[in-house]
Amino acid sequence: MKSTKEKIACLTSYDGSFAKIQDETGVDVLLVGDSLGMVLHGDETTLNVTMSNMIYHTRLVTNNCHRALVISDMPYKSYTSPAQALENARRLAHESNTDMVKMEGGKEISEAVASITQDGIPVCGHLGLMPQSIHKLGGYRVQAKTEAEANKLKEDAILLQVSGADCLVLECVPAKVAADISSLLDIPVIGIGAGVGCDGQVLVVYDILGLSEQKFKFSKNFLSGRDSISDAIKAYVAAVKNNSFPRLSHSYE
Numbered sequence: 001m002k003s004t005k006e007k008i009a010c011l012t013s014y015d016g017s018f019a020k021i022q023d024e025t026g027v028d029v030l031l032v033g034d035s036l037g038m039v040l041h042g043d044e045t046t047l048n049v050t051m052s053n054m055i056y057h058t059r060l061v062t063n064n065c066h067r068a069l070v071i072s073d074m075p076y077k078s079y080t081s082p083a084q085a086l087e088n089a090r091r092l093a094h095e096s097n098t099d100m101v102k103m104e105g106g107k108e109i110s111e112a113v114a115s116i117t118q119d120g121i122p123v124c125g126h127l128g129l130m131p132q133s134i135h136k137l138g139g140y141r142v143q144a145k146t147e148a149e150a151n152k153l154k155e156d157a158i159l160l161q162v163s164g165a166d167c168l169v170l171e172c173v174p175a176k177v178a179a180d181i182s183s184l185l186d187i188p189v190i191g192i193g194a195g196v197g198c199d200g201q202v203l204v205v206y207d208i209l210g211l212s213e214q215k216f217k218f219s220k221n222f223l224s225g226r227d228s229i230s231d232a233i234k235a236y237v238a239a240v241k242n243n244s245f246p247r248l249s250h251s252y253e
């Protein structure tokens with residue numbers, strides 16, 4: 001899709017009923033995000049999510065998805081060393097049938113990423129705003145605003161690709177930085193709050209249906225003015241594919 005410049009439409013998915021609708025309405029990638037800790041459990045961060053939570057929710061999704069690619073988050077502290085990362089990635093792949101695992105971090109996790117990809121399990125990286133590092137980042141805010149931070153982000157992105165990562169999520173970074181990284185890398189870059197220049201977009205499914213209390217600049221309620229969840233999801237997929245989402249108003253400078 002990256003080589004033919006077809007935008008990749010991705011949404012989070014946490015259970016079978018949503019996965020079935022999303023799969024049938026043409027979403028390309030279903031991300032079982034550890035955002036489920038906040039969205040489903042009501043926690044303030046993603047830090048309490050466990051391997052068992054991820055395996056359970058990913059199974060619900062993979063059991064009901066026949067077409068879309070499924071990516072599942074490795075939870076907080078499940079990949080602190082290459083050996084632990086490999087053990088947990090194998091467990092997630094075997095017990096949940098996920099197609100790919102996602103991990104937050106750059107240089108510091110590159111050996112762990114290499115150990116998993118060399119084992120034949122595809123990996124999606126995640127850079128920019130990394131919710132598992134929320135206490136270190138000091139809050140949910142835009143990342144890589146300075147030139148030095150943007151350069152570090154680019155170096156980390158390249159290192160993840162060299163370590164074997166198959167795609168990359170960029171969260172809450174200036175649109176120009178995300179567009180540069182997308183053209184620099186061979187692997188697809190999927191943005192959230194990262195502008196229209198990425199190879200695809202991801203949003204939290206509850207946000208696009210107006211179910212979340214908090215409203216985010218980078219998201220949009222696609223159910224508004226429509227009659228069904230299917231229609232809202234179809235509208236999201238179409239908007240990503242024809243570049244009408246995200247607009248400048250959903251992006252950061």
Ligand code: KIV
Binds near residue numbers: 204
């Ligand atoms: O956990 C998640 O849902 C995510 C996306 C918001 C990218 O990582």
